[in-house]
Every structure is written in structure tokens, then in C-alpha cells.
Amino acid sequence: MGKKGRFFLLAILVLAVLLLSSCGRESQVVLNVYNWGDYIDESVIDTFEKKYKIRVNYDTFSTNEDMYVKLKSGNADYDVLFPSDYIIERMIREDMLLKLDFNNIPNFKYIEERFKNQAYDPTNEYSVPYMWGTVGILYNKTMVDEPVTSWRILWDPKYSKQILMMDSQRDSIGVALKMLGYDMNTRKLEELEAAKEALIQQKPLVLAYVGDDVKDKMIAGEAALAVVYSGDAIFMKRENPDLEYALPQEGSNLWFDAMVVPKTSKHKAEAEKFINFMCEPEIAFKNADYIGYSSPHREVKKMLDPDLVNDPAAYPNEEDLVGYDVFKDLSDYLKVYDRIWTEVKAH
Amino acid sequence: MKKNWLSYPYLVWMLLFIFLPLLLVLYYSVTVRTEEGIRFTTEHFRRFLEPIYLRVLLRSLKLAFISTVLCLLLGYPMAMILAGNHFKQKNIMVFLFVVPMWMNFLLRTYAWMTLLEKKGLINTFLSWLGLSPLNLLYTEEAVVLGMVYNFLPFMVLPIYSVLSKIDKNLIEAAEDLGADSFTVFRKVIFPLSLPGVVSGITMVFMPAVTTFVISRLLGGGQFTLIGNLIEQQFLVVGDWNFGSAISMVMILVILLSIAVMSRYEKENEGGGLL
């Protein structure tokens, strides 16, 4: 041992002291907030802490499912969550969320009427929308010179090995279902089998099934066409002006991320304060500006760059969104989607 | 030599944090939740025997096997060089071998994508040389490359630690007896290093079977691997029973293959290899 050993012991001691000192002061209320990574302008949290004298513990998750499993274990003590539509529906069904007291959230009035009372929370008692968007086709104008109007272009052999699909069962099966004219939430086996056949037929044309790396690939011009979220499309268009976003005429997916309070929260009033704060016009603007996704906030639209607000990729008109399905919670029927996706991938 | 008590703290630890969780997984794999309550069943195991799932398992085993072999072929010479007297600061060279792995796995894998893509650095370099660009990314080769990259230290380090203390007299004795360097390697060095090789293979092969992030990113998510399938069951589908059953089958398959391998090692204890 000797010198090295002593040094080692000392290091452990120092670490232990550091550790203990970091969990000392706990007098004020601590609000545990659980959000997607990089999905907030972090200066907003400081402003909230100073204004309300509430300390915020800000943690992040990477998928809805990760967050759900963690919450479901019953041991997580979060106060505010930012899940997406279908998970909110499931959490309401499984009695995991608290009804909000909207008297404490007066800023709810700023949320556009068309984004209230969505099917995942039909009477809007549990959630306040945070961001929203669509799923569409991003294409590189230097490689695609025909107008992009339909999902069918993703099945065109002309673009063999130039197509990027999403590596997500519901999104990719959803695209095939819509291409065939079906509902994205279908529970009809024959429709799903048809979608499976379509995806298997498409597979040789697909360059890759990707996640967030789609952004780097499209910006670098590595592929001609990709299925992407509208919020990301805006970012990509800014980085590479050759890119353009199209909403397919067959319809697509419309999605929401909203703020909710789980049943396990011990600080409901403070959580509502936080949600209300997030809906204050300047705060909501800061977030929308930082994230770049579409905000459901009426005032934010007035503050944002008019070029962005007039871009149909970011803020499509209501009539363009006919035939756009919000994902529903499929519960046990997900097994069928999973089998189909595995069959596509194993082919 | 009675020193089994040294392992007692670990045995307690193992019981609590390995055995109990394993029982939990086993329990999930043989039960199903119905309206009347929870009952025992083998349906999850039977379901796994469907061809599509077996194909997923086979592909995972195949990729892990190829990566392990490559790690061994690339890593063994490297371990020998590290163990030899070629560098003044041996320890630092070994240390430098793991430092890249301290950078986050996702970042490293993304960096590989930047290197491998169509207009990536490697292809830019090739076209600068006047060669035609290669299709590197989104292939099985790219997946294997990613696996080898991430697991190489797990092969090199245990072999190095064994090689670094091999009795030099043995080697000299063999040479004095007229053995050429290849024979020395085959008859002396390699058999003596076998325990390190077995540890290396274990630490590369086992985790390689279940990684899927590499194949998702570098392989372009073209095929489902077993780790992917299991993750989907637990998170996306919420079918913990099927997910547990797949894990149990996989554990069995891998433990069996390791058992076969270590028997091979034991038979050869004391020389006479290859």
C-alpha cells in the first residue's frame, strides 16, 4: 500500500465530504421537474426559482416509455412531467395523474382554443400543452425536383437508398398506414398486415431507419428524403437551405407534449405555479425560441419572427391538418404493432 | 489453503443484487397476468420459438461472434506489444488504451458516423487520393467495426495483464532448446496466456450479444437484434413477461456456450495446445 494507498483513501474521503455537503440544505420546497433533454431554455428555471423562492430539481428523460416505466414503479417523486399525448392518455386511464386546479393556472387562457380538449385529455382537466407539431417529409430540393405531396414518394424506386425512415414502430407503421389511407391508430389486423407488406416492399429502398441522427444526415446531404418531426424540420431548413418540408395530403401524425402533475407529487400547488409560470408570455416565448418547436401559445406567435410564424412547416393552417391523427394509447394492441415491426426488421 | 471466506462479502452481495433480481426475471418469464389473476404458463417461451424471433437471436449471436474473433485477432498482438519492452512508459500506454472509452459512448458512435458516411472524412480522403468512395455506413461491417471499437480494451487488458508476468526463463529455455519464435508462441506463450484470453472473450462476447445501439446507429436500424427486442418488450410494448422469457433463453444460450469454452480451457491446462 504505502503512499499510493494513503492517497487513494484521501481521495475517497474528499469525495464523501463533497457528497454530504451537496445534500445538506433542504429547507425550502424542492420541485422535481422531469422533462425531455434540451427541451427548455434553462435560464427560465433560474427566473422561476428567484421569483417564487422554490428550488427546482431539473431531470431529463429520453423517451416517453422510459419516463412512464420510472413513474409506474411508484418510487419516483416528480412533481411536473412533460409527456406526449398517448402517454398522457394512458396515465389518465391508469389513474397516475392529478386533476389540475386551473384557478391556479390563469395563464391557461393564452393557449389557443384548438389545442385544448384534445382526445388524450378530452375535458382538459389534467394537462396544459407545451409544444406541438406534425410529422412530414423533409426533402432535398437538389435531389428531388418533383413536387412532394404524398407519402408514396417514399416508395418510389427512383430514390432507392436515398430514403431515411424513423426507427420507431408507431411512426413508421403509421406512415405506411396513412399511405394506404388508413387510420394511424388502427386496430384492424388486415390494415396492419397491408402496412407490413408495404414496409417490407419499401425496405430495399431505405438507406437507414434513424433517430435524431436524421438531422446530421439530411443537413449533410446524405439522403434525399426523410420522415421527420416538424420542429426538427425547421432547424434543418435553417442549417441547409436546400431542404424543404412537406405535409403529405393523405394526412399524418399530429403530436403534443404537455405538462402534467403525477399522483405521487407532494407539491401540487407549487407544481401548478410552475406550469402557470411556463405559460407566461415571455417565458413561453423564451422556450419556443430556444427549442424551435411550435408553441400552442397565442401570445408567443405574435412575438416570434414573422417568417417563422408564416412558415407552414412550423405553423400550418388548421385546414391543412385535416386527416391528421393524434396517437392514441393502444395498450395491449401494441403487441401486434411490435410483432409487425419485428417482422419488417427481420425480413 | 482455506480462504473461501474472502468471497463471503461478494456472495452476500451476489445473493441480494444478482440472484434476487434474477428470480424476479424468472418469475415474470413463467407467469401471465389475466383477469382472474396471475397464473403460470410457458406460452412466452413457446412464442419465442417462432422463426422470426429465433432469427433475431441467431443474428445477434453471429455478430457478437464475429466481433469477438476480430477483437481477439487484433487485440492479442496489441497485448503482446504492450507487455513487451517497446515502450518506456508501459503503464501509461495501457492507460491510454481505455481513456477513449471514458468519452460517452453515444458521442463516440456519432463520431464514427461522421467518419464513415458517404461524404464523410474517410471517403473525402479516398477521393482526394483519387479512389472511388466506398459505401461504409449502414452496413453490417460498420456494426462490427463499432463493436470491435467499443470492446477492444476488454480483450486487450486481461490478456496484457497475464502476458506481462509470464516467466521470461520459460521462453528462453524454449529458445535454448531450439524452438523458433512461432513454436515458442504456440507451445509456451499462448497456453500460458489462455486464462486471460478466456476472460477477454467472456467480457467481449457476452455484452456484445445484447448491445443494439451500435447496430441501430451504424447499421441504420435495418435489423432487430436481441437486445433491441428485449428493450422493446419492456419499454414500448410493456410486455414484461415476454421480455423476461427472451432474457432467460438468452442467458441459457450464452452460459452454455461459455461453459463449453471453459471446459476446453480446462482440458488444456498444463500445455499441449492447438
Place this chain on the structure above:
Amino acid sequence: MNRFLKKTYAALIYLFLYAPILILIIFSFNASKSRGNWAGFTFRWYLELFKDRQIMKALSNTVIVAVLSAAIATVIGTAAAIGIHNMKGLKKTAVMNLTYIPVVNPDIVTGLSLMLLFVFSNFQLGFITLLLAHITFNIPYVILSVLPKLKQLDKNLYEAALDLGATPFYAYRKVILPQIMPGVVTGLLLAFTLSVDDFVISFFTTGSGVSTLSIIIYSMARRGINPKINALSSLLFLTVLLLLIIVNIRSNNQNKKE
């Protein structure tokens, strides 16, 4: 010639290991948030990094958990390896197979089953559970690193020490431990590496307010990883390199004195 060949081979392997790290460092200076577009040189991400409370806290968590879990796992694992080495027959097989479980199991299974275990036993998820989980998946790698060294050990050495009047403990420290040290160090290094890199198990076994860098990085996956992380990794890398150089120079000086 042979020597030259060996050095070239080593250089190529190190190039293979370090090429992506180089890319990562280059892109930490990229003005664009995307790796697909080189938009000019900037220090912006480095400046933003230091303002980011969450990342700085996660960094300290990561280092503390990695150091503690690697150290504890090395102690328990080394002792365990000595014990296992002396076991025989069925008992040895059983213990070894259980030891393999955390290595074989996909992270998601290890993570979730540990989470359930903690929840059932009413353990509040947080720093302690995170540490326990890390020690658990680190120990097998330590055992697997130490065992080959034990197999290599000359059994007579220990007994010779005892015959010469050493207590068993003394014989261990002075005879066995120095012999297996390379294996112990290897185990420590691998354990530290695994701990730093783990995401899935950490995610499910930690509680609110205790994030690690991996958790933060993976959680950015939907939106795209912020280049701040590249900046952080570059700094960490340079720090480690600097430390290595300092250690190197010091040991050189010491050698000269001797």
C-alpha cells in the same frame, strides 16, 4: 525491422481508438449545432457549458459514482476472486455462472430488475441505489480480470511465505497481492470505464435530482445532442491527458533520483 513493425501496428491501433475522439474535439468548435454542417469556429459551447448547472452537477455525480463504485467493486471483487479461485466443483460453477449474469443480461433487464428490487424493499431511489447498482455490474468485470492472474500464480509462493513465519494476512499483502496487481488494476480501469459509460441501468436506479452525464446525454437524443457535451468531453479528455503527462514526468524524475 520486427520492432518497427510492432510500433507501426501499435500506432495504427491507437489511431483507430483516437480517430473518433479527434472528430469529437473538432466538432466542439463548430458554430453549427449539427455535425452535418461546418459553420465556422466558435468557443460558444465552452462558454455555455460553464453556465449549465445541470451538466456541472451531473459531471460531479458521474465522477463520484465512478470512483466509488470502481473502488468498492475492486475490493469486493478481488477478495471474491481469491475465494472463487479456491472453490471446487459445483459450487464454483454456480458462483461463476451467477457472476456472469450482470454481464450477459441486457442493461434494460438488469436496470429494471434492480429498480423493482429497490422499490419492493422500500429503498428510496437516489444516489445510494445508483451506487449499489454500479457496484453490482462492476464486480463481475473485476473478478474476470483478477481470476486469470490467480490461475497464473505459483501456489508454492504463498505456502513458502507461511513456512517462513508470515501471517496469512501478511503473506497476502506481500506475496499474493503484488503478483495479481496487474489484474486488479485492469479490473479497476474496466470498472471505472463501465460506470462512466452506463446509461440504462443508471436511469432506472437513480432518483430525482441525481443525474449522471450519460443520462443527460441520452436524454438529448430526441432533440439532438447539444455541442456543449462535445465541449465538455474535449475538456475532460485534455484534463486526463494533462494528468497523465504530469504523472509521467514525476515518475521519470523519481527514477532519475533513484
